[in-house]
Amino acid sequence: MRCPFCQNEDTQVKDSRPTDDKSSIRRRRFCAGCGARFTTFERVQLRELTVIKKAGRRVPFDRLKLERSLDIALRKRPVESERVDRMINGIVRRLESMGENEVEVEDIGNLVMEGLAGLDQVAYVRYASVYKNFREASDFVNFLHNINTNDGEGD
Known part of the structure; x- marks a missing residue:
């Protein structure tokens, strides 16, 4: 090393x-x-994963990129780092156990959303604002309304 x-x-x-x-x-x-x-x-590492981006480009899966995006969503939130590590490990295990070497970027985003929904609601909304590409305040309002209506099931 x-x-x-x-x-x-x-x-x-x-x-x-x-x-x-x-x-x-x-x-x-x-x-x-x-x-x-x-x-x-x-x-x-069970398998080498390749991420298929929205535009069709293929890139190697990067665990550090996943960690960085969660760090941003969870910035200044009262969540223990061990819980975040367990969530990341769970996401990676689920991706590796899907049986495919290629995974859609949307699958990763959905797993992150699912994990954050149970971990921290503020981080969940922060991540959703980027992942779902919120463009104006009404996007936040609609998303929050759907969370309250569906008891956190998403939009």
């Missing part, structure tokens, strides 16, 4: 332990070159 600070490839694992949800291994590493310590995570 290359050191993120000095790019030295001579790093050593000092400690390994499973994460709380047992979905990955947390490894503390030490760089022999610069003496820095850093953490890496090892996860099981």
